[in-house]
Amino acid sequence: MEAKKNIVILPTFNEAGNIEKIIKSLYTFNVDILVVDDNSPDNTASIVKKMMLSNKRIDILQRPEKLGLGSAYRDGFKYSIEKGYKNLIQMDADFSHRIKDLKVMLNSINDYEVIIGSRYINGGDSIGWSKSRKLLSKSNGYGFQIEMSSKAYYKKLSIIEVPIIFNERREGESKMNFRIIIEALLIVLKLRFFR
Numbered sequence: 001m002e003a004k005k006n007i008v009i010l011p012t013f014n015e016a017g018n019i020e021k022i023i024k025s026l027y028t029f030n031v032d033i034l035v036v037d038d039n040s041p042d043n044t045a046s047i048v049k050k051m052m053l054s055n056k057r058i059d060i061l062q063r064p065e066k067l068g069l070g071s072a073y074r075d076g077f078k079y080s081i082e083k084g085y086k087n088l089i090q091m092d093a094d095f096s097h098r099i100k101d102l103k104v105m106l107n108s109i110n111d112y113e114v115i116i117g118s119r120y121i122n123g124g125d126s127i128g129w130s131k132s133r134k135l136l137s138k139s140n141g142y143g144f145q146i147e148m149s150s151k152a153y154y155k156k157l158s159i160i161e162v163p164i165i166f167n168e169r170r171e172g173e174s175k176m177n178f179r180i181i182i183e184a185l186l187i188v189l190k191l192r193f194f195r
Contacts, residue, residue: 006031006109007085008102010093011072016042018094023051023058025099029106031089032057034079036072039065101164113157116149117164 008031012019019035026033037045037060048060061079063072073090080088087109091097097117105115152159 004085006087007080008089008091009034009076011036011069012044012093013038013066014040014042015093016044019044019047022093034059034076036061036076038063096167098165112160114152114159116161118161119166121161121163
């Protein structure tokens, strides 16, 4: 199978207010788009399916219930690898990840095996967050992202961090909760002591 190039994976749960806009904002890039929807009751999937009728670069993976962000990315990665994509790009569907930052990262996509957009290095930031939320976010990264970064590091893959600006979501409610924070902290401890 001939390798396809780039795919952006967008996990969704109740993103009807954002999904059409975020997909259209990706049209200018040389990327395909995969929406991984967790059975959103607000009809997010219906919006995506309608867009699929006029754009073959869009696909959807529908899951039967809300199974979480980490497993949504894992399912999206599995789908993308099986379809022959070379570069897998993860983005939030709520515009908290800026489109202009994706453009910068795509410029380096052939030079590194892993590119991490970071708000914690020089030039990065979180907009619309209080100081306490910024401090909390330094220890509540999603567990799957921590684990992936750790595995990439120990496999000695070529990695670069590029600064990004993380915006407060445009529409809908944040998916962050206490369970996600505890899960991430436990993964950090596991990776530190049991690798």
